[in-house]
Amino acid sequence: MDKYINTPITAEKTEELKSGDYVYITGTIYVARDAAHKRMIEALERGENLPIDIKDSTIYYMGPSPAREGQVIGSAGPTTSSRMDKYAPILLDLGEKAMIGKGKRSPEVIDAIIRNKAVYFAAIGGAGALLSKCIKKSEIICYEDLGAEAVRKIEVENFPVIVVIDKNGNNLYETAILKYSNY
Amino acid sequence: MRKVHTQEITKNIKEMCIEANYYLSKDMDYAMKQAFETEKSEIGRKILNQLQDNLKIADEEKIPICQDTGMAVIFMEIGQQVFFEGDFLEDAIQEGVRQGYREGFLRKSVVKDPIQRENTKDNTPAVIHYSIVTGDKVKITVAPKGFGSENMSRVFMLKPADGVEGVKNAILTAVKDAGPNACPPMVVGVGIGGTFEKCAILAKKALTRQVNEHSHIPYVRELEEELLKKINGLGIGPGGLGGTTTALAVNINTFATHIAGLPVAVNICCHVNRHVVREI
Structure with a gap:
């Protein structure tokens, strides 16, 4: 089912999202991947604040290619989420409500999704040129030295994603395969 | 013996890195179109259709097909009658990668050391596989690989x-x-x-x-x-x-x-x- 939602994605909104829904997101989201997650968690361990407003936030696991002059951003598709599995439960417990990436998640992340009424979306892997068109603004907010891995705040418009794991822990990667599996 | 200037190697590798990341090769393009025709799942067809749109945008607007523009893997099949003049061959290859990733607005995804992980900021070094073959030609295959x-x-x-x-x-x-x-x-x-x-x-x-x-x-x-x-x-x-x-x-x-x-x-x-x- 096609749904249109605006950020912030709150627990009220994740209530309505079911595994398998096709969702178009509009609003502000953060971008962070491996090195940025590592730094954010290290900051927390030192007792420092996070550089992003984590409550009801959406984090997109992505590292864009460089923008040409006049472009908002370069190619901007999702990276593999499992590399963020070590860090995601900590951020979810602090208030992160939605993650966008691609690929499987660990049982610990799925537990944290259920515990926090969060949601895991997949964007289409390898569709970086298409997805860049839905990004209307982009600014680096910290860790600029990480290059493509810097933390960004972006404005998206009708950014297409699919609900893979909903707040009840239903997992589309497991259910959808069964339907077409004859091996 | 045939002389090949290493500047020619640099130039070709630069162009090939860019070409590989903006346009899918004909065989892959055809296979993707065929897949859309034969896919049975509705969501699968929707995704394959969006991937077609993605290829079109990448081609028309010169945006990499995927933001992971890869670590450059290069196969060099060198005819044993070839003599290289100019720079050291390996330097010429790496320079081609460096220029291609910079001028093509491709992502720099390579870290210098696997544990210390500092980005080299020019996507070098490439992984190069050399082989010596018969003849006086140089066959270059550039295959940027996403992780x-x-x-x-x-x-x-x-x-x-x-x-x-x-x-x-x-x-x-x-x-x-x-x-x-x-x-x-x-x-x-x-x-x-x-x-x-x-x-x-x-x-x-x-x-x-x-x-x-x-x-x-x-x-x-x-x-x-x-x-x-x-x-x-x-x-x-x-x-x-x-x-x-x-x-x-x-x-x-x-x-x-x-x-x-x-x-x-x-x-x-x-x-x-x-x-x-x-x-x-």
């Missing part, structure tokens, strides 16, 4: 008694485990035989073979066809969201091996299977 799928690749050191069934199981296991992480529909490159490192290089080279071409060895061709059918029966589908198109091709290369061994490498590539070949 979503590279991370899902495997080497299995099977026993001779495992036989062809063991090989099939190894390939299916790797593909099943890769699932949505490898950005299906994927291309599966397989190397069978040789040694530990040889089978991995065979698998990588297999990914650069056109997806509509089969092995010339009859039993290997049959194995490629059988495995493609079995993989597409796994149900993983486009984006791993269920469907009948999990792989576009299975390309297998074989090599002699030791009486005690049966090495199998499975190198998985996403649907952005980039390979550009030039002969100079």
